[in-house]
Amino acid sequence: MRRGLRSVLTCGLVLAGCNEHRFGFFPGTESDGDTFDPSTESETAGPTLSPTTLSPTTVSPTTVSPTTVQPTITSDTETTITSDPTITATVTTEGPNECGSIVLPATVPIHQVDSLQAKGDDFSLSCGGVGGTDLEVVWTAPVTGRFQFDTMGSSFDSLIAVLDGVCFGNELACDDDGGGSLTSKVEVDLVVGQTVTLVIDSFGQSSADVVYNITQVPVVDECPDTVFDPFVPLTIDGQTAGATNVRGGSCNGFESPEIEAQWTAPFDGVFVFEVIDADFDPVLYLLDGSCQGSEMACNDDSNGLLPATAVFLLGGQPVIVVVDGVGGQAGKFVLSIHEG
Known part of the structure; x- marks a missing residue:
């Protein structure tokens, strides 16, 4: 008997459901709530995250014997x-x-x-x-x-x-x-x-x-995958499965694929970055200014398996938010950015 085969897209688990993006941050998933517009310093409706074209990132080949x-x-x-x-x-x-x-x-x-x-x-x-x-x-x-x-x-x-x-x-x-x-x-x-x-x-x-x-x-490193608007609070769905493994944080993440987003502080203050839901063991770290910047913070398992970190930022200061994984794990997650 022949075994007929075909590609099947499995979606869901308990997060954002099925999404056409294979990996990355999914636009248009911010939570309702107050936002901060630095140009007017008034409360406005939640922003719409600009869609971006996701590009693969560079994989540093592991040296092994042929x-x-x-x-x-x-x-x-x-x-x-x-x-x-x-x-x-x-x-x-x-x-x-x-x-x-x-x-x-x-x-x-x-x-x-x-x-x-x-x-x-x-x-x-x-x-x-x-x-x-x-x-x-x-x-x-x-x-x-x-x-x-x-x-x-x-x-x-x-x-x-x-x-x-x-x-x-x-x-x-x-x-x-x-x-x-x-x-x-x-x-x-x-x-x-x-x-x-x-x-x-x-x-x-x-x-x-x-x-x-x-x-x-090897693939081309075009980091970050997307840019978040400079508002708080933000809640964004994302997925690391299918991304490439380029970097890791000091606290973990060297064996798993990761995705990155740039976010700019809208004003001086302490901001909390945390993964509030995930179907895998995630790692979260922040890079100063760009994908080549120094690590500002790294966390694994702050709340059970979910990471969180808080940093003080000046208004207009950009950071790269990296969601990574433990031991090769990858999957769907929900990221939150809010005032501390």
Whole structure:
């Protein structure tokens, strides 16, 4: 039986519900209440947060030793692969068509050669592959970042897809011929510890050798993701899942993706920045003036798992508000800025 696959957008949990933005701060979600306009010093209606175009941020590649993994796969055998002194992957096979039988070590880059010989037709992908021979490989991201999966170097007409989890998750990306010369490639943002299944399919039946690669892709750092209007109080919904991991705070956040917003104090005073709801373990820190500024404050777990910090700011002083996570975690949250 073929396993039909398609992309599914899951939204919700208990926060802002479904939003077209994959990650970032969601405009138009400020809470009702008094606001402060520094030009008039009078109370006005709540501001409308200006929509922004979210751009990916730079991932600093983690230096790891290149590896070529070539497991020997025979029926009802077990092969232990050691590509790194600290990483050992065990490949167990119970027949040529069992999805999940090939498990690669959690490292990058990977250059792998395998074969479609005796493989089955187990998947139909959103970009094609109906009736084609396919190969499935399980891999876990060693760091949070953006990764390229491709079949460059293969000599047959290939398709490639990345599924979330082991074999039966949602399709995260799919491509046919994007790598040139009938090869394919996709790029996917993953968090550390996230397991995916790489499906390599063929255009029609094939017994060809398969060359496939996994590499980490640097992306451009365009921080901040958005700019908040200089009002208080503000309550903004956001999501870090799908963002990249560029920085961390002194109190935590080095393994998780983060998003940033610039906010300017409307007057002299003490201001409280806090995450008041989240479906993951968040971290909150403030940078002075710009994304390259020094850290002004950092907090993790002020109220249970929710962070909060208070700082004194001069009127007109800008800060970068960073919402990050613990141990590779990411998700939805609600951020509040108000007077202390």
